[in-house]
Amino acid sequence: MLTIYSRIVVPFDGSVLSQKALEMAIKLIEQDKRIELDVLTVVNNEITGKPVYNVELQQESQRRAAAELQTTIKEKLALLPNRTRTIVLDGDPSKMILEFAKENNSDLIIMGSRGLSGLKELYLGSVSHHVVQKAACPVLIVK
Ligand SMILES: Nc1ncnc2c1ncn2[C@@H]1O[C@H](COP(=O)(O)OP(=O)(O)O)[C@@H](O)[C@H]1O
Ligand SMILES: [Mg+2]
Structure with missing residues (x-):
């Protein structure tokens, strides 16, 4: 595994x-x-479901929330001798995850089978599903 x-x-x-x-x-x-290790959070710009009155404001608050998530992780990762990065990107989550893995030569993706969405997305587990189907490298799905 490690080699x-x-x-x-x-x-x-x-x-x-x-x-x-x-x-x-x-x-x-x-x-x-x-x-x-790279930890990647994608801020989804596609507005679905409820009407949004101020798209810019919503995106800004999502970006802030993502940055906050990353801060906690950063502190934890700083304790390790390994090279680690935390990244926030805008866009469609599965597309950006696949693009990131390709561009950065990631050789393993580790992700959850389910995420946050609940009712917000059309299909539950759509991001993990898409990534498993399309990734060029192995994907470890955590349940
Ligand atoms: N916006 C995102 N940024 C980074 N990773 C994500 C994002 N959305 C989902 N993931 C990853 O995909 C996994 C599965 O989530 P997802 O397929 O979106 O399920 P659900 O439909 O239940 O939200 C999550 O545990 C996480 O690892
Ligand atoms: Mg989701």
Whole structure:
């Protein structure tokens, strides 16, 4: 496992299962300081469901929430000798996760089977589903 995977990405939406995915990734990288870890949060710009009166304001507050999530993670990751990064991107979550993994040569994606959405998205687990189908590298789905 450790000799095969050297650059892990955890798509993190703050949900319990994405936290579990991050814990698993940390356990893995603790075994070898050469393994790198990226934690990626995507702020979804697609407005669905309820009417939104101020799109800019909503996006801004989502970005702030994502940055706050990342701050806590950053403190935790700083304790490790491994090279780690926390990243916030705007866009469609599954598209951005796939693009990020490709551009950064991630060789393992660790993510939750479910996330935050509840009723907000059309299909539950749509991000994990899409990423599993389309990723070029192995995907570890945490349940
Ligand atoms: N906006 C996002 N940014 C980063 N990772 C995400 C995002 N949305 C989902 N994920 C990842 O995908 C996993 C599954 O979530 P998702 O497919 O969206 O399920 P749900 O439909 O229940 O929200 C999450 O546990 C998380 O790892
Ligand atoms: Mg979701």
